[in-house]
Amino acid sequence: MNDQTLFSIFFSAMVVNNFTLAMFLGLCPFMGVSARVETALRMGLANIFVLVLTALSVWVLNTYILETVPYLRIISFIIVIASLVQIVEMAVKKLSPTLFRQLGIFLPLMTTNCAILGLAIFQTNRGYGFLQGLTFAVGAGLGLTLALVLMASIRESLEFSDIPGIAKGTGLVLIIAGILSLAFMGFAGLL
Amino acid sequence: MRTTTPSQDFIRGIWDENPVLVQMLGLCPALAVTNSVKNALAMSAATFFVICCSSVLVSSCKRFIPNEVRISAYILVIATFVTLADMLLQAYAPVQHKELGAFMALIVVNCMILGRQEAFASKNNPFRSLLDAVGTGIGFTIALLMMGGFREILGTGAFLEYSLFGPNFEPWVIMVLPAGGFLTLGFILLAMGYAEHRKKANEIVNEQVKTAL
Numbered sequence: 519m520n521d522q523t524l525f526s527i528f529f530s531a532m533v534v535n536n537f538t539l540a541m542f543l544g545l546c547p548f549m550g551v552s553a554r555v556e557t558a559l560r561m562g563l564a565n566i567f568v569l570v571l572t573a574l575s576v577w578v579l580n581t582y583i584l585e586t587v588p589y590l591r592i593i594s595f596i597i598v599i600a601s602l603v604q605i606v607e608m609a610v611k612k613l614s615p616t617l618f619r620q621l622g623i624f625l626p627l628m629t630t631n632c633a634i635l636g637l638a639i640f641q642t643n644r645g646y647g648f649l650q651g652l653t654f655a656v657g658a659g660l661g662l663t664l665a666l667v668l669m670a671s672i673r674e675s676l677e678f679s680d681i682p683g684i685a686k687g688t689g690l691v692l693i694i695a696g697i698l699s700l701a702f703m704g705f706a707g708l709l
Numbered sequence: 710m711r712t713t714t715p716s717q718d719f720i721r722g723i724w725d726e727n728p729v730l731v732q733m734l735g736l737c738p739a740l741a742v743t744n745s746v747k748n749a750l751a752m753s754a755a756t757f758f759v760i761c762c763s764s765v766l767v768s769s770c771k772r773f774i775p776n777e778v779r780i781s782a783y784i785l786v787i788a789t790f791v792t793l794a795d796m797l798l799q800a801y802a803p804v805q806h807k808e809l810g811a812f813m814a815l816i817v818v819n820c821m822i823l824g825r826q827e828a829f830a831s832k833n834n835p836f837r838s839l840l841d842a843v844g845t846g847i848g849f850t851i852a853l854l855m856m857g858g859f860r861e862i863l864g865t866g867a868f869l870e871y872s873l874f875g876p877n878f879e880p881w882v883i884m885v886l887p888a889g890g891f892l893t894l895g896f897i898l899l900a901m902g903y904a905e906h907r908k909k910a911n912e913i914v915n916e917q918v919k920t921a922l
Contacts, residue, residue, distance in 0.1 A: 540887045590792075688898055692898060693899075696890075697888075
């Protein structure tokens, strides 16, 4: 068991050890969906939802099943995440077809998002309990959303500036991400 | 339908379609574990093992995998080999295993591996799939070693922990921190963009010279 306070878990996951900018998790949506603030925000919210569901199911798996078969950990996590994403996809399609259309391909792609599996593995390695795991998931999700929205707003305003031809595309995004990551290092002394 | 030769399958992944530098796949491990050459090597070796084994298995079993559940089947095959690699590394190189930590398990969600299964191994015979996997694996290793080399030399003034510049070198600490990963890859991509730009400009000039003559 781990005896970190809930606040420190939340704050650490959200800014100090931000999933995207300090731990390089969830880079695919970070590069792919960060061109518009609105889509970035929606993607972030969908991520929070799946992260919370994953944290709950991983807690159940860890407490009741994986005690006896630790070597099945990676395989069982990935199966649970894949089925979870499938269920969420069906639910969203049924309940809100508009949202389903807006999220498009990025909803099914969430299965191979490292942030989700990363959360499951960190939660297990650090021995978080039920509430701690839940707080960790919400904090990590908010951190992802924060990074996505920041990146999207920078890219939106870059659209009308004069960029040298060789810097167009991923190279520039990566350098901006590097500068953002430098800024987030300023939080490192807080905890 | 396709007209590539086996040697093209092999060469393609190494540089022209380098998974990290050109296709932008598998960025998470490329950025996260390249703060030293040693970690980069361990990560490349593990990924190499996983991509080769799963490519061969997927292409030998392609007849038995129904089309509707193929992605889940590939993920399961990959997860099995990642578990194996994880246990092997833990047994033979426990220090490296600890350094890589969660990123060892995260090889499962490396899009590069799943991408090769879907794009190549599911349509070709085991031998050519193996060639393709080895090529892609070498390309991944080159990219990781390049990043790891830059970051370790600039960040600590050493290569594989041998000091290069003597005690007077002031290390660029930023390079071994997370921000350094983003900046290194960003600058490598800018340099590649510049090289591409120069090549095109040269071709245009050559064209013009030819027509003038």
